[in-house]
Amino acid sequence: MKKIIKYCAVVVTAILLITACKNNNRPVDPSVDDSSPMMTGFPASSNNPDTDPMHTLPDGRDFSGTYEGTLPAADADGIQTSLKLYNDNTYERTSIYIGKSDDAIEERGTYEVKGDILTLIANGSEEYYQVGDGYITKLDNDKQPITGDFAENYKLIKR
Secondary structure (H helix, E strand, C coil): CHHHHHHHHHHHHHHHHHHHCCCCCCCCCCCCCCCCCCCCCCCCCCCCCCCCHHHECCCCCECCEEEEEEECCCCCCCEEEEEEECCCCEEEEEEEECCCCCCEEEEEEEEEEECCEEEEEECCEEEEEEECCCEEEEECCCCCECCCCCHHHCEEEEC
8 A cells, every 4th residue: 555655656746847847948028028017918926928828818829918099989089098908917998088088087907818808897897809919809798899880990909
């Protein structure tokens, strides 16, 4: 019985050592500034994509960072928008209604990503975006692309 326990302990230790030493040799993204308090794509405890893929899509694209653009508005010339995604799964959005007011509206909340759908959660409501390569596109309440004459204007570009 003692031999079986020793054998199991050796096997478990070997597996742990092998998985701990694994290195995928992913290239480093020079555009990411690890010294910034802004989301770098990974939790503050680890900025290594090999140890924490939490802020990458299944295909390896990093969706973290700041997205900016002007979204359509029914009662203004547009909504100048800046959306910052932080590494603790919180976000900060600043919106200015162009031609209506110079006052910035600030919103903070949490977010999650499932597949390529980014869900912003604040004040009991959810808002959806599809994550693209260097941009996110606002979706409707059913997580479907917005259609119509202004469909192309629902994009925020990663800065």
